[in-house]
Amino acid sequence: DGGITQSPKYLFRKEGQNVTLSCEQNLNHDAMYWYRQDPGQGLRLIYYSQIVNDFQKGDIAEGYSVSREKKESFPLTVTSAQKNPTAFYLCASSHSGDSYEQYFGPGTRLTVT
Amino acid sequence: AQSVAQPEDQVNVAEGNPLTVKCTYSVSGNPYLFWYVQYPNRGLQFLLKYITGDNLVKGSYGFEAEFNKSQTSFHLKKPSALVSDSALYFCAVRFRWGNGQNFVFGPGTRLSVLP
Numbered sequence: 001d002g003g004i005t006q007s008p009k010y011l012f013r014k015e016g017q018n019v020t021l022s023c024e025q026n027l028n029h030d031a032m033y034w035y036r037q038d039p040g041q042g043l044r045l046i047y048y049s050q051i052v053n054d055f056q057k058g059d060i061a062e063g064y065s066v067s068r069e070k071k072e073s074f075p076l077t078v079t080s081a082q083k084n085p086t087a088f089y090l091c092a093s094s095h096s097g098d099s100y101e102q103y104f105g106p107g108t109r110l111t112v113t
Numbered sequence: 114a115q116s117v118a119q120p121e122d123q124v125n126v127a128e129g130n131p132l133t134v135k136c137t138y139s140v141s142g143n144p145y146l147f148w149y150v151q152y153p154n155r156g157l158q159f160l161l162k163y164i165t166g167d168n169l170v171k172g173s174y175g176f177e178a179e180f181n182k183s184q185t186s187f188h189l190k191k192p193s194a195l196v197s198d199s200a201l202y203f204c205a206v207r208f209r210w211g212n213g214q215n216f217v218f219g220p221g222t223r224l225s226v227l228p
Contacts, residue, residue, distance in 0.1 A: 031214070041220065041221070042218050045215070045216075045217075048215060088154075090156055090157070092156075097214070098143075098164070098207060098214055099145060101159045101162055102147075102216060103159070104149075104157040104158070105156050106155055106156045107156050
């Protein structure tokens, strides 16, 4: 899982509560990403950030928010507006530039009841 | 639109036999193609990538992939499968998006290597 940490590994919340997922990297990567993975499915992009203080919506940004105040950190908040928040959330980072691969964190499994 | 297809949800092979996991892509411009592997409840691990040059790319754990521009394919291969290769495999393409780059992933193929 490289130099990316996500915490916690498992998270349980009640419906109607906002929850923030942590993602930290020590790889000196400019770009960071959040994906959602549902059982048996591929990855869907929530938000991405190419540089500090800048981020862009992905394919499924509704009900989520992010911040990028530091290069190393890209926290994701799952708000109460997200209709189906229970999922496996993956954070990734990469160098900028076409040829660079992404490095992924170990993931956070969020369960909302 | 950029897209990646993995036509097989599941691939079963016997240990010791060669394996192939298929990937086709649609991307404007030059493709930058990647393969990742995911073990249960873990993040994705990078296996290999094609940027330019030789169409046969070698990667981690004995895997290789063949880039075929005319068929827009990037199939993952291994000459002799191991039971420990059983996992979920994702093909991905990197492309220009806004002022930077982004990735799109295929839906994944579950590989089962039977002893």
